Amino acid sequence: MAIGPIHIGGERLAVPVALAPMAGITDRPFRRLAASLGAPYVVSEMVASREMLHQRPLSAIRLTSAGNEALSAVQLAGCEAHWMAEAARRVEDGGARILDINMGCPAKKVTGSYSGSALMRDPDKALSLIEATVNAVSIPVTLKMRLGWDENSMNAPQIARLAEVAGVRMLVVHGRTRSQFYKGTADWRAVRPVVEAVDIPVLVNGDITDAAAARTALAQSGAAGVMIGRGTQGAPWLAGQIADDLQGNTPHPSPEGSTLRDLVIEHYEGLLSCYGTRIGLRGARKHFGWYLSSREGGAEIRERVVREDDPKTVIAALADYHWPALADDLADAA
Ligand SMILES: Cc1cc2nc3c(=O)[nH]c(=O)nc-3n(C[C@H](O)[C@H](O)[C@H](O)COP(=O)(O)O)c2cc1C
Structure with missing residues (x-):
């Protein structure tokens, strides 16, 4: 199944394959990397609308665009229409091309203050925020x-219709309920009633970790495109590969050897320059785990680099490692 271009209001997205927003992961350095590796569309981590207006420095860092390679959106979360509107204006003034509202986050920190997926419990409130x-x-x-x-209130089609009438230009649906958090499997078929309820494009999301899953998710949901989250952890090239495949092209191979080494070092240096050494070092550790743990001899290198505070020593250790392909990638290539 090939996918075609979609329009998000006045913006054209030639290949509707998106990198999902993931707080603490898809920050500016990661989005930039994913975009340079072919992700056609990237979304910032969620930024709390109130927090942004009080200009916490980290929020500002998170917002800046991924670079010119991909179309990008800034995601806002909030529970008060007034703050959402103010923050939205600020995001637009900052040069964003698309603004995404988070109505999917299950975290208690977010739903407790009645934003994220909690808004789905109260369609009237959701609508006033959207408007x-x-x-x-x-x-x-x-x-x-x-x-x-939860399974007794699968009201995504209803919210979708309200959102479309209010002027929302695209929807993304994660095929789980809030009560599921990340348990079980995403139900791509359950996204179809949303697709059928609206005329705006819908992206299907949840558990899409390779091109075969993307094709199945598209077929089962009828969605116009896909959004990919956790599969990109340690694999910022994945959205680009899936985009290649869905266009009928041979995907770029997963990087290995010196290409992968350079890419991981670029990511690391990006984190240091974005956050400064102390926070950058800490933020890099989870990425090292994802990049290294499943590679032959990688666990030992990971142990070394996560304990190290000197960026030069970390880079030297990363440069020394031979960065073999993952066993799965070798099997795919065979
Ligand atoms: C660590 C983490 C952080 C996330 N942060 C956000 C966020 O800021 N905004 C949002 O809308 N979704 C967020 N999500 C949800 C993802 O965007 C996505 O909907 C979900 O992970 C399902 O897709 P996947 O199975 O491809 O990962 C987050 C998910 C994870 C695992």
Whole structure:
């Protein structure tokens, strides 16, 4: 199944394959890397609308765009229409091309304050928040949500229709309910009623970790495109590979050897320059785990680099390692 271009308001997305927003992971250095490796569309981590207006420095860092390679969106979370509208204006003034509303986050920290997926429990409140955001800006607004709060309230089609009428230009649906958190498997078929309820494009999300899964998710949901999250951890090239495949092209091979070494060092240096050495070092550790742990001899290198505080020593250790392909990639290539 090939996919075609979609329009998000006035923006054209030639290949609807997106890197999912993941707080603490898909920050600017990661988005930049994913975009340079072919991800056609990237979304910032969620930024709390109130927090952003009080200009916490980290929020500002998270917002800056991924670079010119991909279309990018900034995601806002919030529970008060007033703050969402204010923050939306700020995001637009900052040069964002697309603004995404988070209505999918299951975290108690977020739902406790009645934002993220908690908004799906109260469609009237969700609608007032959506309307305030859409009316505050002239850039396209998109919405990311789950199937509903729990299996007894799968109201994503209802919210989708309300959102479309309010002027939302694209939807992303994670095929789980909020009560599931990340348990079980994403139900791509359950996204189809959302696709059928609206005329705007819908991306299907959840558990898409390779091109075969992307094709199945598209076929089962009828969605116009896919969004990929956890599969990209330690694999910022994955969205680009899936985009290649869905266009009928041979995907770029997963990097290994000196190409992968350079890429990991580039990611590491990007984190240091974005956050400064102390926070950058800490933030890099989880990425090292994902890049290294499943490679032959990688676990030992990981142990060394996560204990090290001197960036030069870390880079020397990364440069010394031979960066073999993953066993899975070798099997795929055979
Ligand atoms: C660590 C982590 C952080 C996330 N942060 C966000 C976020 O900031 N905004 C959001 O809409 N979704 C967030 N998500 C949800 C993902 O965007 C995505 O919907 C979910 O992981 C399912 O897709 P996947 O199976 O491809 O990972 C996060 C998920 C993870 C694992």
